[in-house]
Amino acid sequence: MSQSIEQPADGTPGRTPARAVPTSADVARLAGVSRATVSYVLNNTSAVRISEPTRERVREAARELGYVPHAAARTLRAGHSRMVLLPAAHVPIGPLYSRFFNDLQWALRRLDYTVVQYGSVGLAPEAAARAWAELRPAAVVSTGEVEVTPEAVEILRRSGVKAVITIGTRDADGTHSLVLDQPGVGAAAVEHLIATGRRRIGVVVPEEPGLGMFSGPRLEGARRAAGAAGATVVPLPLAYTEESAEELAARWPGLALDGVFAYNDEYAMLLMRALQDAGTDVPGETAVVGADDLLLGRLLRPRLSTVRIDMIGGHELAELVDRAIDGTAGGATRRLLSGSRVIRRESS
Amino acid sequence: MSQSIEQPADGTPGRTPARAVPTSADVARLAGVSRATVSYVLNNTSAVRISEPTRERVREAARELGYVPHAAARTLRAGHSRMVLLPAAHVPIGPLYSRFFNDLQWALRRLDYTVVQYGSVGLAPEAAARAWAELRPAAVVSTGEVEVTPEAVEILRRSGVKAVITIGTRDADGTHSLVLDQPGVGAAAVEHLIATGRRRIGVVVPEEPGLGMFSGPRLEGARRAAGAAGATVVPLPLAYTEESAEELAARWPGLALDGVFAYNDEYAMLLMRALQDAGTDVPGETAVVGADDLLLGRLLRPRLSTVRIDMIGGHELAELVDRAIDGTAGGATRRLLSGSRVIRRESS
DNA sequence: ACGCGTCACTGACACGTGTCACTACCCCAA
DNA sequence: TTGGGGTAGTGACACGTGTCAGTGACGCGT
Missing domain, CATH: 3.40.50.2300 (Response regulator)
Incomplete structure (x- = not known):
């Protein structure tokens, strides 16, 4: 029973089974170098000098194996991720939000963050915070769907989240709050x-x-x-x-x-x-x-x-997120977004 | 320089610094048990017998420390995640999709999956697939924003993705295709x-x-x-x-x-x-x-x-995802969703 | 022959978790 | 005393990665 290893009935014993997901160790073996070298090459680490022929061999091996790094292992090793968590709204969202979301996503990707929209429908604030914290994101940007209580902020903080940003009708303690007027x-x-x-x-x-x-x-x-x-x-x-x-x-x-x-x-x-x-x-x-x-x-x-x-622009928010993560945005912030103006047409 | 450990200037030396994120080892220490026991208790593992007093001690310790498991470590150890990846659309989406998405999310959460909406704006199919693969999701449900080429499917498969499901205008090879008519x-x-x-x-x-x-x-x-x-x-x-x-x-x-x-x-x-x-x-x-x-x-x-x-219901799709992941849905599937009907009002 | 420096690379550890095999203990029958 | 069996738990390994310290080879000046 214990040998239920997924083994395709492949008649050629010489070939590698290769049904397992290739790791950097596989790449190293194929390229004839150490795993460390593989890591240095694929991450373009500038502090270590690797000769150009070796670099090319490593890249070629990675390509051939279809190597894709394992984000979880990376996160584990680094101690933090470059993930920005965006609790998903469940209200029907209009074109305004849609555009905002795309801009934000685009701008954050440019800063090398990964935006993840995460659904937490109908959970209590603390339960939701715990669920978010499991992913160890670098930042959480809450758009007001789930209330962010001080306890929730504390949970996030303790789990290593660097920045909590709320966009809503009032400011939440301990966060960078963008208050829509x-x-x-x-x-x-x-x-x-x-x-x-x-x-x-x-x-x-x-x-x-x-x-x-x-x-x-x-x-x-x-x-x-x-x-x-x-x-x-x-x-x-x-x-x-x-x-x-x-x-x-x-x-x-x-x-x-x-x-x-x-x-x-x-x-x-x-x-x-x-x-x-x-x-x-x-x-x-x-x-x-x-x-x-x-x-x-x-x-x-x-x-x-x-x-x-007037909604905040995605680019602008992305910059705030970035500064909040590396700490240059200060502790807690409150910023009022006011700029409503009436456009008079014919119904008034 | 190397001792830049984050140490709050706390005058009381007896207290734990505790600025680091608590791990299951911390919980184990506090409860006076081994780390294995902590894991068994917090995951309610039924195969191992742990006495009720010990269980309670462990739970209490976890609560006190505000322990939150590390999803990345868990994923790494397990070899796969219970994440369902949903490449995000960037077109303004209507209430139809919004409702569908909420249903799907809700139903998948019920099956203990985590839905993650992941933006991959303007990437080539293979590049997008590689980005998705890094997260090692259990399944990818593409709603047609990014084309899913056979190469992309191969990348996903090799990285351990169990099921690829596409919803779009035509079927994609090697996937479970829901073809909207x-x-x-x-x-x-x-x-x-x-x-x-x-x-x-x-x-x-x-x-x-x-x-x-x-x-x-x-x-x-x-x-x-x-x-x-x-x-x-x-x-x-x-x-x-x-x-x-x-x-x-x-x-x-x-x-x-x-x-x-x-x-x-x-x-x-x-x-x-x-x-x-x-x-x-x-x-x-x-x-x-x-x-x-x-x-x-x-x-x-x-x-x-x-x-x-007629769009497919979120619940229905969730079940398909579940079956596709544990393999009971067969290899590649094609299913036509046809059911358009005209509602005549006054403009025709 | 020796020391020194640079180049190109490698060995080994740590991150946090789940799980398997194993042990220490106690009770009861032979 | 020995043996067997159940209870309650533990030690150790593996997962895939990034990175620090170290190592051998080589060139060069004395």
Whole structure:
């Protein structure tokens, strides 16, 4: 039973079985050099001098065997990896995030890091942190899907993670925090509505789970902006379905709202269409403002006004990650990303 | 110089420095047992009997030290990982893929696999395969972003990857291929248009790079369906911008088309709006059909007809991955996923 | 003949884990 | 006392890599 070695029924005993994965030792044997030499050659180590003919022999042997280094062994030996862990979001992600992610990935690859998007759906913060820590990444960049508690940060730190970066609605202790100014988004929208003469303003709050992290602060910002101007804000729960939108539109006259900020261009489009079908004039009776500046928002009539949000660029973030890893970025950092501005089209 | 050990200037010499990452040896020391025992306890190995008090001591020690196992060391020792590699797409992806990805991830986690999304933007197939192989994953599930050549498969195989699964427009040699019937999508749309009396049919082909993999076969399917019925197909290049759509709409009358299949609901919406603005009646003069059945497609007037595509479920795929890894799924497999059906709304 | 320096390379260790073979101990029957 | 068998655990090896210290060969000046 114990000899269940995978041995292809190969009749030629002279040939190497070679079904095992080739290692640097195999390369060394084939090239007739030591394993150390192989390592030096394949890593282009500059401190050691190896003659050019030998280098070529080693490279040729590696090519012939189809040698691929073993990342785990490398990580083990080095004591750390060059992996940047990106806990994956499970919310449907828009083109904004998609572009951001690609830029980040590209820029980090340029800095010789490997980006790994790692799913940790529905785990507690500490459990998730432990799962991340097992991979001994050099850095963790959390985009706010899983909350990063101080305990989670401690777990990561103890496991050798050099940098923890969070992108979210508020800063997390002990990390480099990029705080998206979500209240600013709500405030910008409401201030715009007030500037165009609206006084009773609805704010759509998505019922979908996972969006609460964004919608809450946006509502709060809207409230503050309205309060400062003596206007009123009414929260409006809405699910991303036609039925929900119709239901809301049906009781619209009773709400007596002259403006609405809809969290998102998608929710805005959904609501605006439902309002029009129910006989409400946009923007005559009610002005509508979305967010994210989607192309599709310009296809409806009236064209949708929107709040454009300034996200940090992937390249910029990649540099922050790099500096945070080699320690030149200081301990914990907080940086506010604010730059929301309203793009007025026809719906407001 | 060589004693640059990271030593916090801690005045109390009795305490352990403990700045190093704790290993199972540390846990063993603290619990007063051997390292082997620690391994047995923490992995709940059933073949070895360890007394309950000892188990508890070990667990307590691990908790106190905040011990987290080192995945790389584990992988190295085991010779393989339980990692499923998912080369990341760089095209903006819709809610369909997003949902699929979450399901897959969830189901694989349930089977004790770790899903890792790994970016390999703009690499040659073999270079990408080598990069994947370094991680020694148990399986690679390619969603068609990077072409999987036979050479790439060979590289992966030699590095110990147990299963290679491709999801794309055509099957790749030596892999388990899930072939999405893209021609079927185009055919379904065109057959529907012909059934409603259209004869000269445009097919929108996105100019965005990275979509060619899908748009080509869809166009081909449209051609075949039209040819079978004696109708005509005209390819229409279109970029995802308002300008491009306006430009196309302006020369619409000259094209004399009475129907159009627009690759996608998004392109369909863009085009339909441009057509209406240019004075073309939809569906009176020209019928429009999209694909993917987006909610937003129902917001335009007329409501957008669309082709709904049956994607494989995440759970189902997870099971295939599992069987492919332990070899019970056979060698190479080809499976056609066909199930496109038209949902007729008002635009056709 | 000797010392010194450079060149080109190698031997050996460490990283953290899982697991197999083995042992020390105790109990009970012969 | 011996032998056998079960319990509770341990010692040691292997996995694949990077790197430090060391080693033999050779050239050169005295």
